[in-house]
Amino acid sequence: MRRGSNLPAVGTYNQTLVLDLIRRSPAGVSRIELAERTGLSAQTLSNVARKLVDEGMIVEGAPIIAGKGKPRTPLRLNPQARYALGIHLDPAVDTFVLADMNGAVVAHAEHAPRPAPDAARLLPDLAERANALLDRAGIHRDRVLGIGVAAPGPIDLDRGMLLQPPLLPAWHHVPLREELRSATGLPVMVEKDVVAAMVGELWVDTEQRLTEAIFFYFGAGVGVGLATDATPVRGRTGNAGDVAHIVVEPDGPLCQCGRRGCLGVALAPERLVADAAGDSSERPPSESRAMLGRLAQAATKGDTVAAEVFERAAAALARGLVVLNNLLDADVVVIGGPIWNRIAPAVEPALRKALVRSQEITTTRGISLYGTRLSTDVAALGAACLVLDGAFTARPAGLMITPS
Ligand SMILES: [Zn+2]
Missing domain, CATH: 1.10.10.10 (Winged helix-like DNA-binding domain superfamily/Winged helix DNA-binding domain)
Incomplete structure (x- = not known):
């Protein structure tokens, strides 16, 4: 307390x-x-x-x-007292949400990133879309606390910009926080997507079941957001939570790091889709996502090839989660993210079984697994909650919005 x-x-x-x-x-x-x-x-x-x-x-x-x-x-x-805007920059889709004080979404928009991004248009487009959402929601600017932007890492937390997220080359080293602030007139915070997701889960965790927790983010990449003592863990530079290179399938696909079966490649949407299709074609992220959704539906309807793909993914994910939980002794795992939303019904039952059967698990209580409570895009809503959290969470050493 x-x-x-x-x-x-x-x-x-x-x-x-x-x-x-x-x-x-x-x-x-x-x-x-x-x-x-x-x-x-x-x-x-x-x-x-x-x-x-x-x-x-x-x-x-x-x-x-x-x-x-x-x-x-x-x-x-009074949940309508203040609002915050959250933006998630993602290789497949940019998501915008306006959230009230309860973390409930009051307005939502999705935009496909431009196919050939023109660096000069990136920020004006982003600001235009943010402004359009605020106008459409009819919320007076005075009641909007600010804008949170969530993006894949690595980010530069101090300067509020993306460094080199491999899937978002157009955003590298763009002074996102400063320029979005001047284009919208609102304070802006930039955060790694997995950290934003954890902040969002903590914001809506009214019964405080997440005091120690791992948020597993399953999107364009995989990553974890961590909470300890009900406080998000950012690490020294705001880039904590990279788990892509935990080896979970020693005979699995080759990773860019040179080893086989890292968690990131084992769970990559393209790999799951290629597994089911029995090929190794390169597909754009949006196409892989759509195919993955159809594959998950097929698995839940009894398609054995599809079911095997997700069983293998569940086993790989369970191995990764057990390693993380053994390290952190959190015993609570929340899963969310754009890929998870599509495949949860096909993966979750097998994942639960694999966690219970794990021989490597050292916790005495087992792992409690929850789906995300954030209704839409967990990183976008998390980004909005960042702003709410910065303004309204009593945390003496925590983040406060600074009028930079
Ligand atoms: Zn690797």
């Missing part, structure tokens, strides 16, 4: 702490309960709550009379 401070200088910290507790109590929470849970004095708590009500962040419910004591007035979040 994080405790508040009664020092006047940290009023903002107390405010975010109280708002965080209210946000995680959908049924409402009273001032008395909040004072008990934060350690703040009744007076400080009352001042903080009044400020939050005045700012429209929370609303007071009807007083509840229980026993002889003073009636208890539940305080609840």
Whole structure:
């Protein structure tokens, strides 16, 4: 439990702490309960709550009379108080979402990246699409906290740009944060997609089951977002979570790193599709995704060739997850991402079995496996939640939005 401070200088910290507790109590929470849970004095708590009500962040419910004591007035979040825009840059599709304070999507758009990207048009296009989504949603700019951009790594967290993600060459070293900020007038945060996804899961984790957790991101590439003590792990440079070269199939396909059967190549959409087709044709990412979706449907309908492809993928994924979980002792794994969304029904049953049967697992509790709670594109919504998290999570040493 994080405790508040009664020092006047940290009023903002107390405010975010109280708002965080209210946000995680959908049924409402009273001032008395909040004072008990934060350690703040009744007076400080009352001042903080009044400020939050005045700012429209929370609303007071009807007083509840229980026993002889003073009636208890539940305080609840006003989810429409603020919004955040999330963008996911992905080789197959750019996704835009506008999320409210509950992390619920209120507007959504997808755009295929231009086939031959013109570097000079990249940022104007992105800003135009972001602005168009805000206009369409009819939300006043004053209530939009900022824009989060999630992208495959490696990223330069300090400068807010993508370094060399292999599948997004047009974005390399483009000063994304600064230029998007000047084109939209909104603060911008740039984060690695897997970290953004974990931030999003933590934001909607009202019952705090993810205090220690691994988010396995299954998209154009694979990666993990980590949480420890309910805080996302970024690493020193914001690029934590690269797991593509954990060897899971010693006789598997050749990886760019020179070894065989790395997790990244074992689970690559192109490889799964080629396995099923019995060929090694190169297909563009969007085509592989569409084929993979059809293949997953075939597997769930009893197609044995398709089912074998996903069983092998499940076994490879289970091996990777066990290695990670043995290292971290998290025991909680959440899976999501654009590829996972397409193949989950075909892979999940086999994955659960493989995790239970694993001989290498060292945890005493087994691994609890969950699908993502983020309704659409987990990285785009995660990116929006980054902004909400930066503004509203009581974390003394955490990220805050800086007007850079
Ligand atoms: Zn490798």
